[in-house]
Amino acid sequence: MSKGGEIVLLDCWVSPFCIRVKIALAEKGVEYETRAEEDLFGDKSDLLLTSNPIHKKVPVLLHNGKPLCESTIIVNYIDETWPSPPLLPTSTYNRAQARFWADFIDKKVFDAGHNIWASKGVVPETAKKDFIEILKQLEGALGEKDFFGGDSFGFLDIILIPLTSWFYTIEKFGGFEVKEVCPKISAWMNRCMERETVAKVLPDPEKVYEFAIMIRKMLGIE
Amino acid sequence: MAEEVVLLDFWPSMFGVRVRIVLAEKGIEYEYREEDLRNKSSLLLQMNPVHKKIPVLIHNGKPVCESSIIVQYIDEVWHDKAPLLPSDPYQRAQARFWVDFIDKKGEEQEAAKKEFIEVLKVLEEQLKDKPFFGGETFGYVDVCLIGFYCWFYVYETFGNFNIEAECPEIIAWAKRCMQKESVSKTLPDGKKVFQELMR
Numbered sequence: 001m002s003k004g005g006e007i008v009l010l011d012c013w014v015s016p017f018c019i020r021v022k023i024a025l026a027e028k029g030v031e032y033e034t035r036a037e038e039d040l041f042g043d044k045s046d047l048l049l050t051s052n053p054i055h056k057k058v059p060v061l062l063h064n065g066k067p068l069c070e071s072t073i074i075v076n077y078i079d080e081t082w083p084s085p086p087l088l089p090t091s092t093y094n095r096a097q098a099r100f101w102a103d104f105i106d107k108k109v110f111d112a113g114h115n116i117w118a119s120k121g122v123v124p125e126t127a128k129k130d131f132i133e134i135l136k137q138l139e140g141a142l143g144e145k146d147f148f149g150g151d152s153f154g155f156l157d158i159i160l161i162p163l164t165s166w167f168y169t170i171e172k173f174g175g176f177e178v179k180e181v182c183p184k185i186s187a188w189m190n191r192c193m194e195r196e197t198v199a200k201v202l203p204d205p206e207k208v209y210e211f212a213i214m215i216r217k218m219l220g221i222e
Numbered sequence: 223m224a225e226e227v228v229l230l231d232f233w234p235s236m237f238g239v240r241v242r243i244v245l246a247e248k249g250i251e252y253e254y255r256e257e258d259l260r261n262k263s264s265l266l267l268q269m270n271p272v273h274k275k276i277p278v279l280i281h282n283g284k285p286v287c288e289s290s291i292i293v294q295y296i297d298e299v300w301h302d303k304a305p306l307l308p309s310d311p312y313q314r315a316q317a318r319f320w321v322d323f324i325d326k327k328g329e330e331q332e333a334a335k336k337e338f339i340e341v342l343k344v345l346e347e348q349l350k351d352k353p354f355f356g357g358e359t360f361g362y363v364d365v366c367l368i369g370f371y372c373w374f375y376v377y378e379t380f381g382n383f384n385i386e387a388e389c390p391e392i393i394a395w396a397k398r399c400m401q402k403e404s405v406s407k408t409l410p411d412g413k414k415v416f417q418e419l420m421r
Contacts, residue, residue: 093286095298
């Protein structure tokens with residue numbers, strides 16, 4: 001039995017939420033089995049439907065058969081179950097701050113990006129402005145630090161970095177470049193990509209772009 | 223060490239209530255500061271610049287925002303008394319899952335409430351200074367809208383808001399409609415609708 005028991009991840013390669021879990025498990029050196037849910041718009045597997053009856057979404061982590069849902073909650077769980085190396089800050093106050101920004105990222109980033117790449121016709125200026133404003137707020141939270149938690153890669157970096165695999169797609173539709181409008185975020189992205197745990201699981205941005213085009217065709221907006 | 227705990231809050235808030243309850247559970251003394259949400263204090267804007275919302279807990283001068291995060295923070299700092307989160311990581315994950323579910327559904331409801339008020343405001347614009355939507359007399363639009371009036375009490379109670387405060391002209395119009403016998407004799411009583419729903 002591998003370190004920590006039987007671990008199965010119900011996964012989809014392009015989902016930034018699944019990637020969060022993969023990075024967290026890799027950081028802890030925990031082995032796991034991936035089961036790809038390829039057909040997210042059609043038939044979902046029985047295992048997915050029984051493990052996550054409320055939301056019916058990936059990622060789902062099954063630890064010795066017991067399901068865990070919602071990527072941020074799963075990452076918290078991984079950090080608590082395999083404490084070394086720690087992902088969340090040790091100070092209670094800094095933990096609350098990390099959770100605050102994770103909540104901000106969860107509420108804002110994906111939807112703002114979606115308003116750009118899934119927009120029918122011309123991308124509204126407000127959508128672009130909103131997205132850039134959100135990145136600027138995150139730049140504020142990063143400050144002069146290398147990573148969101150400080151000197152080391154941690155929880156908040158794991159929460160945000162997978163969403164950046166969609167930035168190339170958002171840039172193409174939005175007609176702007178993250179490295180120009182938010183250079184600090186761009187520099188932080190490069191620092192994260194130097195880590196093997198990140199580089200190994202983040203999908204190729206070109207492939208994400210092709211996936212987005214396919215979705216747009218499916219929605220009839222391409 | 224003397225702990226300084228301040229709570230910026232708004233008394234009807236379902237989210238503020240969470241924090242007040244946990245502070246009571248833990249027997250923590252704190253200073254309560256009521257916020258006027260139409261005129262937010264500079265302290266609130268300074269302590270929660272990102273969302274500008276209550277509740278905000280200020281612990282020894284440092285702010286913590288988002289009610290479920292505040293509750294977890296309080297539970298961790300004052301961990302000796304009345305622990306709220308389970309100690310087992312799996313049980314903790316389950317508890318967090320359900321709070322996330324509640325918050326997501328609550329957000330949908332908030333959005334629905336805002337939309338409802340927006341809709342009523344648009345209708346108020348249409349009404350302007352006329353006694354009825356049709357003009358001087360009760361007409362087609364009035365007939366089609368007045369049926370919702372008996373549900374206002376339900377919406378107000380569930381949504382925890384006051385329609386008259388937001389849209390006084392709509393309420394004034396509804397009362398004018400109720401002066402017509404065809405309406406007052408037909409329209410169900412709002413409180414009765416509520417009771418029926420609660421059966």
